[in-house]
Amino acid sequence: MVAVSRTLLPCLWLLVGLPVELCLAQATPDPPPPPGCSKDLNSFYYNLCDLSVAWGIVLEAVAGFGIVTSFVLTVVLVASVPFVQDYRKKSLIGTQAFFLLGTIGLFCLTFAFIVKQDFSTCASRRFLFGVLFAICFSCLAAHTMSLNFLARRNHGPRGWIAFGMALLLALVEVIINTEWLVITVVRSESASQDPCQVSNEDFVMALIYVMFLQVATFLAAWPVLCGRYKHWRKHAIFILITSSFSMAIWIVWIVMYVYGNQQRGGSTWDDPTLAIALAANACVFVFLYIIPEISQVIKPGPEQAYEDDVYPTRGVGYETILKEQKSQSMFVENKAFSMDEPSSAKKPVSPYSGYNGQLLTSVYQPTEMALMHKGPSEGSYDVILPRATANSQVMGSANSTLRADDAYISQNKPAVAQKDGKSGQASSPYSKNRW
Numbered sequence: 001m002v003a004v005s006r007t008l009l010p011c012l013w014l015l016v017g018l019p020v021e022l023c024l025a026q027a028t029p030d031p032p033p034p035p036g037c038s039k040d041l042n043s044f045y046y047n048l049c050d051l052s053v054a055w056g057i058v059l060e061a062v063a064g065f066g067i068v069t070s071f072v073l074t075v076v077l078v079a080s081v082p083f084v085q086d087y088r089k090k091s092l093i094g095t096q097a098f099f100l101l102g103t104i105g106l107f108c109l110t111f112a113f114i115v116k117q118d119f120s121t122c123a124s125r126r127f128l129f130g131v132l133f134a135i136c137f138s139c140l141a142a143h144t145m146s147l148n149f150l151a152r153r154n155h156g157p158r159g160w161i162a163f164g165m166a167l168l169l170a171l172v173e174v175i176i177n178t179e180w181l182v183i184t185v186v187r188s189e190s191a192s193q194d195p196c197q198v199s200n201e202d203f204v205m206a207l208i209y210v211m212f213l214q215v216a217t218f219l220a221a222w223p224v225l226c227g228r229y230k231h232w233r234k235h236a237i238f239i240l241i242t243s244s245f246s247m248a249i250w251i252v253w254i255v256m257y258v259y260g261n262q263q264r265g266g267s268t269w270d271d272p273t274l275a276i277a278l279a280a281n282a283c284v285f286v287f288l289y290i291i292p293e294i295s296q297v298i299k300p301g302p303e304q305a306y307e308d309d310v311y312p313t314r315g316v317g318y319e320t321i322l323k324e325q326k327s328q329s330m331f332v333e334n335k336a337f338s339m340d341e342p343s344s345a346k347k348p349v350s351p352y353s354g355y356n357g358q359l360l361t362s363v364y365q366p367t368e369m370a371l372m373h374k375g376p377s378e379g380s381y382d383v384i385l386p387r388a389t390a391n392s393q394v395m396g397s398a399n400s401t402l403r404a405d406d407a408y409i410s411q412n413k414p415a416v417a418q419k420d421g422k423s424g425q426a427s428s429p430y431s432k433n434r435w
Helices: 003-027 042-049 055-081 093-114 121-155 159-186 200-205 208-220 221-224 230-263 270-297 302-310 318-340 370-373 393-396 404-426
Strands: none
Touching: 042 055, 055 093, 055 200, 055 270, 093 121, 093 159, 121 208, 121 221, 121 270, 159 208, 159 302, 200 230, 208 221, 221 230, 221 393, 230 270, 270 318, 302 318
C-alpha cells in the first residue's frame, strides 16, 4: 500500500494540482505600471518614468543635458583649432577631446544604473565604471605633466606624447577590469555566475587604480604654481579644483555605498548612489575643467600679445585699408589744390604766424649754400624761406620776411640806380646845352 500511495500521489498532483496553479497564474493580473509610465512599457524601464521615484527622472534629465553639452563642447573645441595662436595649447587639444569622450561616456553610463539590473547592464557597469573614469583622470594627469614642463621651460612635450601617455594610463584600467570580469564571471566555479552578484567592497576595490590617478593628478598639479612662467598657473588651478571636487565626491559615494546603505538595511540605494556619483562627477568635469579650458585655448600667449604691441600694423584689415586709401586721396587732393592755387608763396609772411606761445631755443635756418647743395628736388627756389639777413633797411621794413632774391634785389637797386643816373647824366646830349 505504501508503494502504491507513493506512485499515485505525484500522478494526482500532475493531473489536478498543476492545472489549478496554471489557472491561478493566468487569472492573476500583472501589477499596474507606476504613475507616469505607459501600460505597454517594459518593467525594465520603469525607473525612467516612475513619478513616485524622483531620482530616476532627475538623473535622466541631468544625464541628457550633460550628453548634449559635452557634444557641443567637443564640436567647439575641434572647430577652434584653426584659431589657436599658441602652438603649445594646440598640442593639447587632442588630449582634451579624448577627455570629452570619456565625459560623454560617463553621462551615458548613468542610464545603466537607472534601469533595472540584468546580465548586460551589470557587466557594463562593472567594466565601464572604472574605464571611463580612468580615461578622464588619465587625461588630467597627462595635462598636468605637460604643465610642469611649460611652467619651467615654457615649452613642453609634443601633443602626441601627452595623448599617448593618457591612452596608456587608461589601458591599465582596461586590463584590470577585463581580468576581474574573466576571473569572477567566466571562470568562476560557483553556481552563480551573474555579474550582478558582486559585493560592494569588491566593486570598490576594483577601482583602486582610478583613486591612485586622482591623488597623483592632485599632487602633480601643485608644482606648476611655483614655476617660472606664471601664465600657466591658471590651467593648474583648473585641474586642482576639478580633482579636489572629484575626490570629495568619491569619498562621499564610497562611504554611502559600503557603509551607509548597509546600515539602512538594504541595497535599494546602491544604484542611486552610483548614478548620482557618475552624474555629479561628470558635471564637475564639464563646468570646472572643460569650459574654462575652452575659454583659454583661443587667447594668445604673452609672446603673441607682445608681438602685436610692437608691430601694430602687422595685420591687414578692412579698417587699415580704408585709412590708407583715405590718406592717399587726401594727399592727391591737397597736391592738386596746391597746383591750382595762385603763387601765394611770393607774398610776404609774418614771422610771427607760426608762434604758439612756446619759446624756441634754437631755430634752424638753412644758408644759401645749403639750399644750393640741396638742389631743386624739394620745390622751386622761390618758395623756400631764406635765412635772416643783417641788412638794417630790410630788417626794419614791414616786409621783413621777403624772399632771398627779393632781398638781394632791394639791396642792390639803389646802387644800380645811382650808377644809371651818373651814366645817364654823363652821356645825355642835352645835359649841358638844353637850357
